[in-house]
Amino acid sequence: MKSSTELEINSVKHKVEADPSTSLLEVIRQELGLTGTKYGCGEGQCGACTVLLGGQPTRSCITTLGEAVGLPITTIEGLEKNGRLHPLQQAFLDKAALQCGYCVSGMIMSAAGLLASNPTPSEAQIVEHMSGNICRCGGYPRMVAAIKEAAEAMEGQK
Amino acid sequence: MISAEQHPIELSRRKLLKVLGSGLLVAAFVPEGLANLIDQRRGPQLPQVVSAWIHVGTDGKVTVLTGKVEVGQNARTSLTQAAAEELHISPESVRVIMGDTDLVPYDMGTFGSMTTPNMVPQIRRAAASAREALVDIASKKWGVDGKTLRVENGHVIGQKGSASFGELASGKAISAPIDAAVALTPATDWKVLGTSLPKIDAREFVTGKHVYSSDVRIPGMLHGKVLRAPSYGAKLKSIDTSKAKAMSGVHVVEEGEFIAVAAPTSHQAQQAIYAIKAEWTPAEQPSSKDIFKLLRGNEQTPAPQMPADVPQIGDTYTCAYIAHVPLEPRAAVAEWKGSKVTIQTGTQRPFGVRPEVATALGIPEADVRVLVPDTGSGYGGKHSGETAIEAARIAKAVGKAVSVVWTRQEEFSFAYFRPAGVDQIYSAVKKDGTLVTWECDNYNSGPPGIETPYDVESPRVQSHPSHSPLRQGSYRCLGATFNNFARETHMDRLAHEIGMDSLEFRLKNLQKMPRLQAVLKAAAERFGWATTKAPAGHGYGLACGTDKGGYIATFVEVAVDTDTKAIRVVRAVNTFECGAILNPDHLRNQIEGGVLMGLGGALFEAIEFENGRILNNRLSRYRVPRFSDVPKLETILLDRKDLPSAGAGEAPIMAIAPAIGNAVFAATNVRLKSMPLRLPT
Numbered sequence: 001m002k003s004s005t006e007l008e009i010n011s012v013k014h015k016v017e018a019d020p021s022t023s024l025l026e027v028i029r030q031e032l033g034l035t036g037t038k039y040g041c042g043e044g045q046c047g048a049c050t051v052l053l054g055g056q057p058t059r060s061c062i063t064t065l066g067e068a069v070g071l072p073i074t075t076i077e078g079l080e081k082n083g084r085l086h087p088l089q090q091a092f093l094d095k096a097a098l099q100c101g102y103c104v105s106g107m108i109m110s111a112a113g114l115l116a117s118n119p120t121p122s123e124a125q126i127v128e129h130m131s132g133n134i135c136r137c138g139g140y141p142r143m144v145a146a147i148k149e150a151a152e153a154m155e156g157q158k
Numbered sequence: 159m160i161s162a163e164q165h166p167i168e169l170s171r172r173k174l175l176k177v178l179g180s181g182l183l184v185a186a187f188v189p190e191g192l193a194n195l196i197d198q199r200r201g202p203q204l205p206q207v208v209s210a211w212i213h214v215g216t217d218g219k220v221t222v223l224t225g226k227v228e229v230g231q232n233a234r235t236s237l238t239q240a241a242a243e244e245l246h247i248s249p250e251s252v253r254v255i256m257g258d259t260d261l262v263p264y265d266m267g268t269f270g271s272m273t274t275p276n277m278v279p280q281i282r283r284a285a286a287s288a289r290e291a292l293v294d295i296a297s298k299k300w301g302v303d304g305k306t307l308r309v310e311n312g313h314v315i316g317q318k319g320s321a322s323f324g325e326l327a328s329g330k331a332i333s334a335p336i337d338a339a340v341a342l343t344p345a346t347d348w349k350v351l352g353t354s355l356p357k358i359d360a361r362e363f364v365t366g367k368h369v370y371s372s373d374v375r376i377p378g379m380l381h382g383k384v385l386r387a388p389s390y391g392a393k394l395k396s397i398d399t400s401k402a403k404a405m406s407g408v409h410v411v412e413e414g415e416f417i418a419v420a421a422p423t424s425h426q427a428q429q430a431i432y433a434i435k436a437e438w439t440p441a442e443q444p445s446s447k448d449i450f451k452l453l454r455g456n457e458q459t460p461a462p463q464m465p466a467d468v469p470q471i472g473d474t475y476t477c478a479y480i481a482h483v484p485l486e487p488r489a490a491v492a493e494w495k496g497s498k499v500t501i502q503t504g505t506q507r508p509f510g511v512r513p514e515v516a517t518a519l520g521i522p523e524a525d526v527r528v529l530v531p532d533t534g535s536g537y538g539g540k541h542s543g544e545t546a547i548e549a550a551r552i553a554k555a556v557g558k559a560v561s562v563v564w565t566r567q568e569e570f571s572f573a574y575f576r577p578a579g580v581d582q583i584y585s586a587v588k589k590d591g592t593l594v595t596w597e598c599d600n601y602n603s604g605p606p607g608i609e610t611p612y613d614v615e616s617p618r619v620q621s622h623p624s625h626s627p628l629r630q631g632s633y634r635c636l637g638a639t640f641n642n643f644a645r646e647t648h649m650d651r652l653a654h655e656i657g658m659d660s661l662e663f664r665l666k667n668l669q670k671m672p673r674l675q676a677v678l679k680a681a682a683e684r685f686g687w688a689t690t691k692a693p694a695g696h697g698y699g700l701a702c703g704t705d706k707g708g709y710i711a712t713f714v715e716v717a718v719d720t721d722t723k724a725i726r727v728v729r730a731v732n733t734f735e736c737g738a739i740l741n742p743d744h745l746r747n748q749i750e751g752g753v754l755m756g757l758g759g760a761l762f763e764a765i766e767f768e769n770g771r772i773l774n775n776r777l778s779r780y781r782v783p784r785f786s787d788v789p790k791l792e793t794i795l796l797d798r799k800d801l802p803s804a805g806a807g808e809a810p811i812m813a814i815a816p817a818i819g820n821a822v823f824a825a826t827n828v829r830l831k832s833m834p835l836r837l838p839t
């Protein structure tokens with residue numbers, strides 16, 4: 001049954017009328033029109049739907065609207081600030097770490113979660129953290145390089 | 159995506175053909191003089207007039223029109239480079255309209271690595287002819303010989319002055335014919351081609367702004383879902399849709415066995431599908447455990463007559479069905495306006511989907527417009543128009559725009575697979591490495607790559623079609639990956655049989671294939687084939703292959719876990735050559751991607767089925783390569799500026815599986831003959 005909830009996404013509060021058992025992914029994409037977050041499997045296996053929920057990288061396809069209430073959400077659309085790309089977005093461009101690009105939102109959000117908790121990850125830590133994200137185009141080596149570059153850039157900014 | 163902001167245009171000079179999705183998605187502006195050409199361009203004859211392919215706007219911006227689509231292979235980028243190169247303009251002045259059946263010339267589809275060898279030269283010829291036509295206009299205008307004029311930076315320049323392309327074309331279509339013999343810039347003089355121009359619109363992708371078919375939103379649009387039979391061939395016995403119909407906002411479509419729903423959200427649509435009660439009569443269906451016997455049928459090729467004095471070796475190789483798993487599943491949005499339907503869908507064949515939709519809906523092809531937003535990959539898996547048809551049918555029935563996005567389970571179950579196959583090889587080889595006999599019979603997976611590149615007198619190869627129990631179709635590199643796996647594994651075995659180094663054995667038998675020799679030698683050197691030894695528990699292996707004008711050599715080091723027998727690729731060196739390189743970084747990206755995708759088919763991927771159901775139709779049960787599977791990857795490009803450019807989307811995938819298998823043999827003495835490669839535990 002539909003009910004009214006408030007969600008805070010990318011620092012903006014939204015009223016949502018939806019069944020609390022709806023997946024957060026469907027709410028973000030269809031109710032709020034933020035289609036940068038992607039569907040790839042619906043079972044937490046590919047990472048395409050990753051958002052930050054209360055700062056934690058979270059698979060929005062297996063998170064319900066009800067579970068998300070009360071926690072701030074960041075999606076790919078929330079990373080760019082005043083026309084300036086987030087260092088991860090810039091690094092993905094610099095390393096050409098994309099082909100079809102469909103996995104990229106989820107990759108960047110997963111990596112953002114990693115860098116928030118571990119600003120200087122080793123290559124092994126990057127690989128371990130990112131192994132829940134699938135890039136079917138095989139962009140993995142470039143993505144590892146991009147995440148390293150972004151980590152360095154973010155350290156430099158401190 | 160084409161947005162009005164990116165290419166500000168004067169509406170007085172151009173006509174707004176169609177704006178879809180309230181500006182959210184595709185606003186395709188048709189330059190004046192172009193619209194009236196549209197009808198001439200239907201049908202398979204390539205139009206030979208410049209304006210069908212290239213339009214020069216009054217602002218000097220150049221629009222390229224092509225039926226190719228962008229699925230991550232970066233054709234949009236290479237075609238931009240092609241036009242910029244021959245027009246002597248910067249790539250920023252070029253935009254490419256791709257895969258819109260109302261605007262672009264007919265195209266068979268984006269497959270078979272054809273963009274590079276066919277479409278790039280076509281666009282180059284069209285651009286060069288446009289350049290000549292602009293020079294011609296200037297020479298007439300100034301009353302001077304065209305030979306005294308030069309073209310630079312979007313201008314034609316002569317002694318009497320300079321005029322921009324925009325002024326010269328003055329918004330008109332360039333009706334000059336494409337000159338097949340027009341002078342093209344030789345590869346050694348390229349300024350834009352041959353450079354690593356970054357992916358066009360890359361920023362749209364890293365910011366999540368790019369609108370894929372599955373992201374398209376149109377005001378009032380509903381989400382559609384189709385009721386699926388629980389197993390292949392099952393017939394609908396009874397149906398009760400009353401509960402679904404009673405749900406608020408839900409529409410139910412019942413057209414014979416086509417039962418579908420539409421609702422404001424996909425969640426509601428899914429609830430409505432769950433609410434439908436249906437009974438099915440299952441049909442008898444084979445299972446994956448019997449597949450190779452089934453594919454081979456009763457056909458047994460008798461062993462050939464072979465010379466008695468040389469070792470004779472026969473063997474059978476197999477390959478499982480695998481799925482493409484494009485990360486964006488099939489998706490389409492259909493919107494009807496009167497009798498015409500416009501469909502935005504991720505397909506590799508917009509001009510194939512158009513007649514599919516027309517036939518399914520019983521309408522003329524001219525009433526169907528298919529547009530392809532840059533798509534979340536295809537790998538040969540998106541040749542067909544299932545979601546386009548479903549969206550069009552539901553949209554017609556409910557009178558609203560409808561989006562159909564397949565779930566991952568639907569994508570696994572109702573798309574098509576790379577064919578399973580069997581290869582039976584007979585061979586004979588002399589002690590000095592001379593191949594005496596080579597015979598290969600393929601069952602089901604098809605003839606691509608079955609011809610051997612190795613020197614042998616009168617080889618016999620044959621492909622035998624079978625009745626496949628699963629729907630099968632195209633895939634990156636098609637059957638060539640498996641035929642190459644069988645051949646390269648067998649070659650390795652022959653080398654061991656006669657005690658010859660497997661690189662030396664290949665080089666000796668590739669006298670007519672200098673390009674394959676070259677990639678092998680370059681990879682061997684980088685890998686250290688002759689100079690290093692694999693550590694204990696590890697093994698080295700190599701393989702090579704050629705397909706569609708590309709040449710690949712792959713050398714790997716694998717580690718085999720003594721307890722679990724798991725195979726891990728530690729290092730992979732790949733050398734690739736495909737003529738003159740159009741974009742080195744994008745070429746590298748394709749090679750890395752092809753090799754890593756090939757790792758999946760080599761090590762893990764296999765569709766399992768039973769009683770008409772796919773048992774592993776989800777990513778938790780079907781393993782694809784992940785970050786942790788990536789070996790130390792080294793990619794070497796050989797640039798042959800003296801040779802025509804060939805595509806690279808396919809051939810790089812073909813050598814990784816046999817290289818791994820051969821390395822596993824080196825490590826364990828066990829010869830693996832099936833894809834995926836699995837050691838008995």
Ligand code: FES
Pocket residue numbers: 038039040041042043044045046047048049050059060061062
């Ligand atoms: S869509 Fe959520 S993990 Fe795949």
Ligand code: FES
Pocket residue numbers: 098099100101102103104134135136137138139230485534535
């Ligand atoms: S770039 Fe295509 S799935 Fe990652």
